[in-house]
Amino acid sequence: MAEQRQIRFGILGCATVARNLARAISLAPNATISAVGGSTAEKATAFAAENECPATAKIYGGYDAVLDDPDVDAVYIALPTSLHVRWAVLAAQKKKHVLVEKPAALNVAELDRILAACEASGVQYMDATPWMHHPRTAKMKEFFSDPLRLGQLKSVHCNVSFSLNIHPGEKPDVDAVGALGDAGWHSISAILLTTDYDLPESVTAFPDPEVNEAGVILSCGASLKWQDGRVATFYCSSVADMAMDIFAYGIAGKLRVHDFVIPFAEQSAPFYTLESYRFIEHGVKADFPQDVLMVIEFCNLAGSGSAPEKKWAVISRKTQLVVDAVMASIQKGFETIKVVY
Template sequence: MAEKEEPIRFGILGCAEIARKLSRAIFLAPHAVLVAIGSRSLDKARRFIADNALALVRAVGSYDAVLDDPTIDAVYVPLPTGLHLTWAVAAAERRKHVLLEKPAALCVSDLDRILEACASNGVQFMDGSMWVHHPRTAKMREMISDSKRFGRVKTIHSSSSFLATPLFLENNIRVKPDLDSLGALGDLGWYCIGSILWAVDYQLPNTVTALPSLHLNQAGIILSCASSFHWEDGKVATFHCSFLSHVSMDLSVQGASGSLRVHDLAIPFREDSALFEFNCRAEFAELHIGWTRKPEEVVVASGLPQEALMVEEFAKQVQLMRSSRCPPTAKWPDISRKTQLVLDAVKRSIETEFKPVFL
């Protein structure tokens, strides 16, 4: 009988709100276990553990102490983006596998340093884009890859937004230049850019042009922005991200023969299933008083929440590396780097008064 694999033992650096969600995800993932919460304040780590009923999880009074713990295999890093370079590199240098909250870095040069540290120390890297791991995403890929029913991808639009409170706009780390200087572009635009690249199988656009629908706060942080992408073969994509409008998590992909729409991409309406709309070869009805086909609702069940599926995929990859001595997979670092490259291009276009940036 094959020996049962030991679960991957996680530590978390910091007590951010998103860490509550990931601590639950680690608990739910069959091949992972949470053993430590690290904070610069030991009391804060203890409160986090108590508030979230994390039995048998240790409170640790520094990030370094988590990284120096030989019993910990991997770390989840939900720190502000401005701290990612320091602590992701430190984790990799201590041979800890790195699950890093998105956006991965402030710029691609910082991300390259993180990825180099992970590669040179033989540890796996993955960013925290949860929606990619939902089984709905695989089903959507299957359907837009159907050349007969969908055809070649022609246009894509993505939006991600929520209406921030005055308190958020005043005090949240995502509007502070010394903590998360990318603002809405990093926090929400990462989803938009990632979903557009996903729709074209991660083919980089040739041109990125930010649109002049830009809102900044007094510190120069992006509160709302939009951009367009163009490919040499004629594909076009647009996105809008904002802290200033009603919640949206939409993705629309049009092909030559079909179309696909999602209204809850980043956070599904339900944990146990998610749906999308698919339409194939629809036309206007006679006299243009309707459509010949209505969209089909495709429902995809999920045995675990998408964040637990993300942790599980990460943990199983680390187990595979441990058991077969294989190197880290390049899939996840490559996806993160392409997303960061395009995000950087949007930011550069904004900074040059909306001029096109060529990739």
């Protein structure tokens, strides 16, 4: 068997969210950290030391130098959302594969610029949503797709909240999407998973979202509707207690899961279904934690030598479109917004 190629990562940004990915890259057999770029060299040095980056990892007080480093194959972008489009486009133009934190962009127009740059340069794109790469997610998707187990999907409800105090002081010029782009990204992508990424016809935001003094969203919700009568609702928050729930109901069965974003146990994750009037617990084991599995899959695609896999770009874009529709509904006094791909 041919030796597995290692993808050499440059990390852009030393925020807390980057710590998990630094660990994941270190644990993935086909990845290594080659460079760390911070807003200052001091921050990058401290990040590399605190996260046990390889001694060979280069330290840069800036991001351009990471993109210019010939020993970097791919970048993980952990910068504020407002900076994603600039650095992801530049990374793609420098022929670096792009793994970008969610939300991928402030809006779909920015995301389209990122995707166009990646396509033009022939580099792999993926947003960093680890739960999408857990084998449990594939097993749940099998259930949603089986007409004998779930039947026609009728309704979905999703709650995602993290009381992490991560948006109360946020400013619109840094991350205007707030909790909607974070917890809401998970909620919307979970709903779309249940529909095999069939976009809703319309979105209506719930009145009175919670915002900070600068107007950045701390919590909100919305309803989604499809032409065939399917409905979904979600609530997302960065100030409520932890919740990571999906409830999906069909005419033949239902599914529930209570830890879909971050499994309570790293290598074993259950979900529950009602099928033929029987409650069934499905335990799904994983060889690695889900963020490691995400890195492994990204590196397999980036190092395959084949054309980039476009599935992840399509999923990102559909998720971003619904995020944009919810934001538009809020800004327009909770009007119903049509979703157009």
